[in-house]
Amino acid sequence: MTRNFFGTDGIRGRTNQMPMTAAMAQRVGQAAGAHFLRGGHRHRVVLGKDTRLSGYMMETALISGFTSVGMDVVMVGPMPTPAVALLARSMRADLGVMISASHNPFEDNGIKLFGPDGYKLSDADEAAIEALLEREPKLVPPAEIGRARRIEDARGRYIHAAKMTFPEHLRLDGLKVVVDCANGAAYQVAPAALWELGADVVAIGVSPNGTNINDGCGSTSPDLLKWTVTSSGADIGIALDGDADRLIVVDEKGEVVDGDQLMALIASAWHRRGALMGGGVVATVMSNLGLERFLEGQGLTLERTQVGDRYVLETMRTRGFNVGGEQSGHIILSDYATTGDGLVAALQVLAELVTSGQPASALLRQFEPLPQLLKNVRFDGGAPLEAASVKSAIASAEARLQGNGRLLIRKSGTEPLIRVMAEGEDEALVHELVDSICDAVKAA
Incomplete structure (x- = not known):
């Protein structure tokens, strides 16, 4: 079946445009809810979001959809994506839903779905939900409409779970850590978890206003983190993205570690x-x-x-x-x-930093990467990768690499971008090849 709505990470797009409209969110709630109505128990969905302005609109629409087909909704408010997956499983929910467009700007939003086991849905489940989106929903009788409630201790539950992944015999005492939460979903839980483990925490990107998520901060914009780490004399900096499922680290010298x-x-x-x-x-x-x-x-x-x-x-x-x-x-x-x-991965890195006694700049350079360059080209429609000129540019680049590197050109699964990546021993050649392909894509 053709995937009309689901991409590589749920459903995503510009808000108030298809498929990210309130009406569509309601239909997704009805379709996903109907698909997971299995067995005679009282059905439940855990619903979280990041800090985007449109999160309120999408949350309300999804609640309307889920409850109309007989599912109860547990709202946890702004929480990291992995927290929603964790809570869905621990609360024996039938479904977990995260409203987020991850690292995208605030104008975008998305819907990520998790099954009762806490894992993202299979292709088969997504195809079944897409099929249900094309049909009129089967609404339940008035007495069977679902209820919605908010739980207040969700943050504490996730903080405890994250801390349990950190070695019990270690502490972060004496370690100065800058954490950049991207003005996103982890703006409360990440600094709290680090502080409870003993770190001297400098928190940035923790003042969400609905429109500043990922704006000049977070894992995709590390300049603020680099400056804060070096200017404050911190031992390490960690940056999360808008929904905190991604981690980038900065060492004490301000160098980014991927x-x-x-x-x-x-x-x-x-x-x-x-x-x-x-x-x-x-x-x-x-x-x-x-x-x-x-x-x-x-x-x-x-x-x-x-x-x-x-x-x-x-x-x-x-x-x-x-x-x-x-x-x-x-x-x-x-x-x-x-x-x-992102937080759990960061705690594993911090555990190694404490254990080794090395500075982050020494510990985090495990290997010398080959020169690699990735550039994005935005496009407004059509199929630029099918153009003869683009195919010719790609073939020419592959020939010039002579088997001493890699070339990867693909369409993004979450944004209208063509991603062009080259890797090889010769850095100058890598840059030249990427630029030549990007120019061809732009012209097409």
Whole structure:
């Protein structure tokens, strides 16, 4: 079945435009609710959101949809995506729903769905929900309409769960940590968890106003974090994105450390302790060749998937890995979470920092990455990758690499962007090839 609404990470788009309208959110609630009405028990959905202005509108519309088909709704307010997945499972809910467009600007929003096991929905479940969206909903009799309630201790539950992933014998006393919450979903829970573990916390991006989420802050805009770390003399900085399922780190010198280096650190540490499962790491085609070589040097493997943390997790589950993620900072540690969790991943990094006694600049440089460049080209429609001129530019670039690098050109699954990436031994050539393909895409 053709996927008309679901992308690589739920449903996402510009608010008040299809598919991110209140009417569509209500239909999604009705369709998803109907799909998960299984068994004779009282059905329940856990509903969270980030801090976008449109979150109120989407939350109300989804509640209307779920309750109209007989589902009770538990609202948890602004909470990280992994917290919603955790609470859905721990509360024995039939469904978890997160209203967020992750790292996108505030004008966008999205709907992420989790099954009763806390995992993102399968392709089959998403296809079934899409089919239901095309039909008139089956509304329940008045006496069977669902109820909605808000729970006040959701933040505390998640903070406790996150802290339980940190080694019990360690503390963060004496460590100065800057945490950038992107004015998003983790603006309360992340600083609180770090403080409770003993860190000297400097919190930025913790003043959401509905429109400043990811605006010059967070994992996709680390300049503010870099400046704060160096100017405050902090030991390390951690940046989350709008829904806190992504992590980027800055060392004490203000240098950015991406997800590849973080996966290398965690996998290596877990391997030494005998805790690493699957014999390696699962990552996407975007991960640097340097990570692959680093793991091979330790007798470990790098299993690559297509872009999207759902595909990383699918491979982890089917092949028995417990560490996986994306260069962009989605890091999945399946011993602790069913989806990417920026705070939990950060706590693993901080544990290694405390244990090693090294400065972050030394600890976090696990390997020397090959020169790699990624650029995005925005487009307004059509199929620029099908243009003969673009195909010719790509073929020419591949020939010039002569097998000493990688080229990856793809359409984003969450935004109207063409992503162009090249990697190789020759940095100047990498830049030249990316620019030539981007110019061809723009012209097309």
